[in-house]
Amino acid sequence: xxxxxxxxxxxxxxxxxxxxxxxxxxxxxxxxxxxxxxxxxxxxxxxxxxxxxxxxxxxxxxxxxxxxxxxxxxxxxxxxxxxxxxxxxxxxxxxxxxxxxx
Amino acid sequence: xxxxxxxxxxxxxxxxxxxxxxxxxxxxxxxxxxxxxxxxxxxxxxxxxxxxxxxxxxxxxxxxxxxxxxxxxxxxxxxxxxxxxxxxxxxxxxxxxxxxxxxxxxxxxxxxxxxxxxxxxxxxxxxxxxxxxxxxxxxxxxxxxxxxxxxxxxxxxxxxxxxxxxxxxxxxxxxxxxxxxxxxxxxxxxxxxxxxxxxxxxxxxxxxxxxxxxxxxxxxxxxxxxxxxxxxxxxxxxxxxxxxxxxxxxxxxxxxxxxxxxxxxxxxxxxxxxxxxxxxxxxxxxxxxxxxxxxxxxxxxxxxxxxxxxxxxxxxxxxxxxxxxxxxxxxxxxxxxxxxxxxxxxxxxxxxxxxxxxxxxxxxxxxxxxxxxxxxxxxxxxxxxxxxxxxxxxxxxxxxxxxxxxxxxxxxxxxxxxxxxxxxxxxxxxxxxxxxxxxxxxxxxxxxxxxxxxxxxxxxxxxxxxxxxxxxxxxxxxxxxxxxxxxxxxxxxxxxxxxxxxxxxxxxxxxxxxxxxxxxxxxxxxxxxxxxxxxxxxxxxxxxxxxxx
Numbered sequence: 001x002x003x004x005x006x007x008x009x010x011x012x013x014x015x016x017x018x019x020x021x022x023x024x025x026x027x028x029x030x031x032x033x034x035x036x037x038x039x040x041x042x043x044x045x046x047x048x049x050x051x052x053x054x055x056x057x058x059x060x061x062x063x064x065x066x067x068x069x070x071x072x073x074x075x076x077x078x079x080x081x082x083x084x085x086x087x088x089x090x091x092x093x094x095x096x097x098x099x100x101x102x
Numbered sequence: 103x104x105x106x107x108x109x110x111x112x113x114x115x116x117x118x119x120x121x122x123x124x125x126x127x128x129x130x131x132x133x134x135x136x137x138x139x140x141x142x143x144x145x146x147x148x149x150x151x152x153x154x155x156x157x158x159x160x161x162x163x164x165x166x167x168x169x170x171x172x173x174x175x176x177x178x179x180x181x182x183x184x185x186x187x188x189x190x191x192x193x194x195x196x197x198x199x200x201x202x203x204x205x206x207x208x209x210x211x212x213x214x215x216x217x218x219x220x221x222x223x224x225x226x227x228x229x230x231x232x233x234x235x236x237x238x239x240x241x242x243x244x245x246x247x248x249x250x251x252x253x254x255x256x257x258x259x260x261x262x263x264x265x266x267x268x269x270x271x272x273x274x275x276x277x278x279x280x281x282x283x284x285x286x287x288x289x290x291x292x293x294x295x296x297x298x299x300x301x302x303x304x305x306x307x308x309x310x311x312x313x314x315x316x317x318x319x320x321x322x323x324x325x326x327x328x329x330x331x332x333x334x335x336x337x338x339x340x341x342x343x344x345x346x347x348x349x350x351x352x353x354x355x356x357x358x359x360x361x362x363x364x365x366x367x368x369x370x371x372x373x374x375x376x377x378x379x380x381x382x383x384x385x386x387x388x389x390x391x392x393x394x395x396x397x398x399x400x401x402x403x404x405x406x407x408x409x410x411x412x413x414x415x416x417x418x419x420x421x422x423x424x425x426x427x428x429x430x431x432x433x434x435x436x437x438x439x440x441x442x443x444x445x446x447x448x449x450x451x452x453x454x455x456x457x458x459x460x461x462x463x464x465x466x467x468x469x470x471x472x473x474x475x476x477x478x479x480x481x482x483x484x485x486x487x488x489x490x491x492x493x494x495x496x497x498x499x500x501x502x503x504x505x506x507x508x509x510x511x512x513x514x515x516x517x518x519x520x521x522x523x524x525x526x527x528x529x530x531x532x533x534x535x536x537x538x539x540x541x542x543x544x545x546x547x548x549x550x551x552x553x554x555x556x557x558x559x560x561x562x563x564x565x566x567x568x569x570x571x572x573x574x575x576x577x578x579x580x581x582x583x584x585x586x587x588x589x590x591x592x593x594x595x596x597x598x599x600x601x602x603x604x605x606x607x608x609x610x611x612x613x614x615x616x617x618x619x620x621x622x623x624x625x626x627x628x629x630x631x632x633x634x635x636x637x638x639x640x641x642x643x644x645x646x647x648x649x650x651x
Contacts, residue, residue: 016129016200018153057131060149078574080515083524084151088516090444090526093182094152 005042009033009067009074010052011084012059020084020095021059022074023052029059031095033085034073039064103166103467104249104392106214113257114211117218121145122204129201144224144262146217147203151519156195156203157220158210160470162230162248162272163191167457167466172213174453180206185453187438187446187474189510189559190269191229192220196517218256223264225255225335230272231279232471235395236479238427242291242298244274246390247327250382251289254328261335265342266350268335269307278588281472282306283314284562286352287334292321299323304334304364305356308556312592313353318365324386326372328379333372337364396465396480398428403483415490417541418501423486430483434464436476436493437508439533440500444526445511446474452496459492472559472586473510475503506540506548506613507533510559514552514569515576521552523569523576524602531606536613543613545626547586562586564628565609566593578605580643582612582636585628596640608643615642 010023021029022036030036039045045064052062065084066077076082087094106114121141128138142148146157158173165173173193177185180202181195188194198206210216220227228248235243251270255261261268271280274291282288288303299321306315322330341359343349356364409415424433436456439445448456456476460468463485464478471477481489493499502508509532512518514525529550536543549563553570560566566581578600581593600608613627619638620630631639 013149013153018149018197018200020152056135057129060135079576080571083515087152088526089524090516090530091182 005040005045006077007038007040007067007069007074008045008064009036009038010045010048010062011036011065011081012052012062015056015058015060018060023048023062027051032073033067033076033081034070036067036074038067038069038074103164104161104214104245104389110214111211114214114216114218115208117145117216117257118204118207118211121207125200125204140222143221144219145203145207146220147198147200148221149519150196150517151515151521152517153197154200154203155517156198156206156217157188158193158195158215158217159220159227160191160193160215161228161252162234162245163232163470163472164230164234164245165468165470167461167468169213169215170453170457170460170468172209172215174450174457176206176209177450177453184447184449186444186513187448187470187476189472189474189512189557190227191232191470191472192227193470194513196513221267222262223266223268224262225258225264225268225270228252228255228270228272229280229285229472231275232469232477233279233424233433233479234274234469235393236426236431236433237275237277237279238425239277240274240291240427241276241293242274243390243393243395244272244280244289244291245393246386247274247289247291247300247324248272249389249393250328250386251331253385254331254379254382261339264335264339265344266347268338268352276588278590279472281559281562281586281590283590284308284559284586285315286338287331288315294321297323300327302330302334305353307351307353308559308561309351310348310554311351311353312556312561313357314590314592315353316356316361318361318368325383326376328382329375329377330368330372332375332378333368336371336375337368341367396467398431398480399482399485400430401482401484403430405488406483406486409487409490414494414499414501415487418490418499419486421501421505422503426480432481432483432486434478434481434486434489435471435503436478436498437500437502438475438498439502439508440497441534441537442530445509445529448476452498455492455496456498459489463489473508475508502537502540504545504547506536506543506546508547509533510547510549510563512551512553512558514550514558518552518557520555521569522554522571523552523578525550525552525558525567525569528567528569528578528602528605532609535606535610539613542617542623543627544623545628546613547584547628548609549584549586559586560584561592562590563593564631565612567605567609570599572599576602578602580605580608580612582639583628583631594636596636596643598644611642611645612639615639
């Protein structure tokens with residue numbers, strides 16, 4: 001029996017800075033998870049991942065990450081993705097220094 | 103301290119320039135990520151959870167003041183103003199931009215430092231006893247031997263694509279402070295008659311399959327050492343499992359083949375290679391001259407004994423000073439585990455000031471320990487109060503070396519892409535909980551890893567904590583009875599794990615039980631555990647769980 005597809009976002013790291021980035025609906029990259037495209041169809045998710053992987057001049061290591069619909073956009077579906085979205089919990093100088101409401 | 107030769111300096115400049123070209127080719131699209139990744143890893147550059155991470159080698163854990171100042175400059179100019187000391191005598195910068203890394207490597211090369219072979223399936227940074235050259239019990243300073251091995255292994259054409267990473271540790275003392283048995287190869291300087299030679303251990307390692315190294319040879323003459331190591335590496339290179347990365351280490355080859363068969367193959371190859379490096383003994387002698395101990399100051403010691411009347415100083419002296427081979431000097435441990443600290447982190451400002459203090463009080467030498475603390479190896483007793491005062495101004499005079507809050511922890515899921523759970527906040531919360539009772543608890547080693555790869559050496563902690571992802575929830579397993587000393591031992595799993603918000607009280611229950619179970623205050627935790635076995639500690643650990651169930 002095939003597994004039920006759960007919502008995903010396309011995520012990667014930016015080539016130059018290494019920052020965590022997410023693919024948006026219009027095909028650009030954002031550093032905010034809540035601005036990412038939440039993909040609820042498996043075929044579309046695979047297509048978007050292929051599109052993302054075709055941008056090696058911008059990003060590294062694209063993959064589909066678990067996500068769920070949050071109040072203002074996609075929210076992390078796993079604690080690892082939560083840390084990637086927020087930055088390290090021991091020092092407030094990751095993403096949380098620039099984005100206060102992730 | 104080793105003085106790099108013109109050839110050493112030219113090699114580092116060439117490597118940095120080569121990597122500059124590779125980075126440029128990656129950015130302009132000439133290299134794919136698949137092609138670039140092994141090249142960046144050979145130069146210590148990882149891509150972690152939030153950013154790139156550059157791992158810089160601190161060979162055999164020895165730095166001079168100028169090198170530490172240069173690390174401070176790098177941290178400020180190209181990172182976020184701090185560095186992280188690891189359990190293998192490296193420093194990691196957590197936030198470099200890819201395009202800045204070539205400049206960072208140039209800056210490192212200016213002071214004879216590099217990130218070569220701090221990653222990848224190569225011979226990694228050669229580590230050593232952090233008290234080398236100062237300890238009262240050593241047969242000889244292990245650093246000349248470690249430097250010889252470093253030179254032999256760096257850019258060695260046959261060993262750039264080994265089945266897996268390969269780790270060396272070196273000590274000159276029977277009181278092993280380099281955790282030899284947790285390495286692929288452990289080298290111990292020994293004397294036979296009047297001759298200096300090397301005892302060789304092989305097949306140790308932590309990670310997914312923790313195993314302790316076993317003796318391969320009780321004595322190898324210095325003249326023979328490099329051909330002998332070449333034979334060890336060639337044998338491993340040919341027979342190491344390349345079909346399964348989890349079985350690709352020498353420790354697995356040893357257990358699959360047995361010591362007798364492995365040793366026979368190594369000895370046969372050694373017989374063919376003997377005499378391969380005829381200049382090695384001469385090079386060892388040349389290197390050893392560079393490690394002559396700095397002139398020791400015969401100044402009055404009175405200030406130290408007077409200062410012992412100050413309770414804060416006395417507490418620091420009790421925990422953070424180690425006897426030096428010269429009775430008028432001490433080895434001073436600088437704790438990077440103060441209240442609120444991330445274990446092993448040090449700011450650029452602290453690096454600069456520690457460099458000043460090392461220059462003023464310790465022959466300009468600094469060491470990095472496998473416990474993620476710093477060490478000043480040659481401090482005159484009379485200088486200790488001034489050193490303590492200087493450290494206190496930096497927030498680095500915490501009197502906890504070897505106590506419960508001196509916790510070893512890997513970066514865990516706050517930084518590491520391999521991690522399955524966080525380590526740092528667990529270490530911080532545990533240190534806060536145990537700090538009020540740590541003097542009552544006495545000597546105790548707690549080590550935390552955020553995944554099974556065991557960079558936090560959790561198997562070797564008296565109490566080890568391993569963070570795992572269990573069905574999307576951070577879960578922590580406890581091991582009891584590990585030991586990173588010469589009585590090296592691997593901890594045994596206590597039983598079911600604990601959730602993130604339950605692990606700190608769980609550890610506290612073990613330690614409260616210890617205070618009840620110990621014969622008296624002179625019996626350390628590890629001795630009580632060895633005397634009674636884990637059963638009473640497990641009872642204390644799981645009682646609350648059972649009551650709640």
